[in-house]
Amino acid sequence: MAPIPTPPAEPQDSPDGYVGLEAPSAERLARQRGWSAVRSLPPGAIITMEYRVGRLNFEVRDGRVTRAWKG
Numbered sequence: 001m002a003p004i005p006t007p008p009a010e011p012q013d014s015p016d017g018y019v020g021l022e023a024p025s026a027e028r029l030a031r032q033r034g035w036s037a038v039r040s041l042p043p044g045a046i047i048t049m050e051y052r053v054g055r056l057n058f059e060v061r062d063g064r065v066t067r068a069w070k071g
Contacts, residue, residue: 019065
């Protein structure tokens, strides 16, 4: 029987800490902290709902992060 795969670990980092930062700085910081994928989205963007381990999403308005969430 094949072993059950172990998903990669996510950084122990709170998305709330990115809210209020300028988007480029937030993206750089997230990558430095170990997020494998970072995406910035405009408010109300249509996105897929699949959860990807290691991805951090930012909603950006006027160049600043207004919301951040995993997946």
